[in-house]
Amino acid sequence: MPDDRPLATHRMITVPDYRLITLNDQDKDAGPGSPSLEDAARNIAASDGYTLVISVTQDLLPVGITVTIQDTAPHTTTDIPHLHLECPTGQLALGSPTGSTIGIDVEPGTYSIAVEHQGRDAASARRQEILHRYTSSDDFEALVDATPLTEQYTITMWRTGDVQDIDQNEVQFSYRPRDERGVLEVVPRVDGTPLTDLIDKFETDAGMRPSGDAYGGLVPQFFRFGPMEDHFHGRPGDAKTPLLGCECGEWGCWPLLARITTTDDLVIWDAFEQPHRPARDYTGFGPFRFDRHRYDDALGKLSRAVDEGS
Numbered sequence: 001m002p003d004d005r006p007l008a009t010h011r012m013i014t015v016p017d018y019r020l021i022t023l024n025d026q027d028k029d030a031g032p033g034s035p036s037l038e039d040a041a042r043n044i045a046a047s048d049g050y051t052l053v054i055s056v057t058q059d060l061l062p063v064g065i066t067v068t069i070q071d072t073a074p075h076t077t078t079d080i081p082h083l084h085l086e087c088p089t090g091q092l093a094l095g096s097p098t099g100s101t102i103g104i105d106v107e108p109g110t111y112s113i114a115v116e117h118q119g120r121d122a123a124s125a126r127r128q129e130i131l132h133r134y135t136s137s138d139d140f141e142a143l144v145d146a147t148p149l150t151e152q153y154t155i156t157m158w159r160t161g162d163v164q165d166i167d168q169n170e171v172q173f174s175y176r177p178r179d180e181r182g183v184l185e186v187v188p189r190v191d192g193t194p195l196t197d198l199i200d201k202f203e204t205d206a207g208m209r210p211s212g213d214a215y216g217g218l219v220p221q222f223f224r225f226g227p228m229e230d231h232f233h234g235r236p237g238d239a240k241t242p243l244l245g246c247e248c249g250e251w252g253c254w255p256l257l258a259r260i261t262t263t264d265d266l267v268i269w270d271a272f273e274q275p276h277r278p279a280r281d282y283t284g285f286g287p288f289r290f291d292r293h294r295y296d297d298a299l300g301k302l303s304r305a306v307d308e309g310s
Contacts, residue, residue: 011065017059018098021153049086066152083113110161200214223250
């Protein structure tokens with residue numbers, strides 16, 4: 001039987017800002033803009049590989065978090081989804097956005113994570129009870145103080161390997177006539193292949209219908225996307241960005257959406273979506289990772305081409 005005794009245990013009690021708990025490498029950004037927020041809202045816990053996000057049920061009462069670090073996968077988490085987290089520096093930060101954090105030292109590498117929870121429904125009910133009962137700030141504080149620690153999370157993590165150098169893709173933005181009228185469209189190219197071809201092949205191979213020749217580029221003349229450099233750096237928060245439009249030229253008719261995440265060094269396209277077919281599974285498409293400097297150079301060339309063609 002595997003030894004489930006932890007190598008280390010860390011505990012924290014906090015009232016999480018934004019109803020979020022985050023665990024991330026100290027050199028990785030975390031907080032309200034984390035790309036895992038949408039998934040965490042649905043599944044309680046989610047990770048984009050760089051930041052673990054836990055969506056707590058309330059922001060009035062303290063929440064307890066226990067992080068246990070194990071040598072191997074504990075047998076008690078076999079029925080819990082395992083998430084992935086990279087920690088290249090060996091220094092993790094546990095806390096909430098704009099709130100207090102604690103540091104956790106681990107061996108640098110990649111980790112699998114299982115998140116267990118208890119007391120969510122009871123904490124939510126207690127929050128509503130306090131809001132209905134208090135009549136003054138003193139009452140409020142007394143009611144909160146009289147509530148035992150109810151909502152709790154256990155984060156179990158174990159090392160799975162070394163952080164590997166991430167293969168990066170090359171990006172170009174073609175700006176070309178789409179028809180004999182001379183209307184120009186923007187088509188991203190990944191590693192030299194038009195994104196339209198890549199998504200057509202993926203959807204066709206996956207048996208999706210309709211598929212094949214369904215997408216076209218974005219036509220700035222038909223829709224005011226704003227500066228191309230702003231558009232292809234993504235939208236605020238969890239909003240996804242159209243990378244392609246319909247083959248008819250109207251982007252909203254049949255768009256391909258993606259989450260665009262930018263850091264100082266990388267731009268990542270992932271979480272692709274066809275909003276008119278929300279049940280489709282695009283987890284096997286991408287992610288595409290680009291060097292930030294080369295990405296911005298390609299966007300600069302596109303912006304100049306759009307300015308000259310307008």
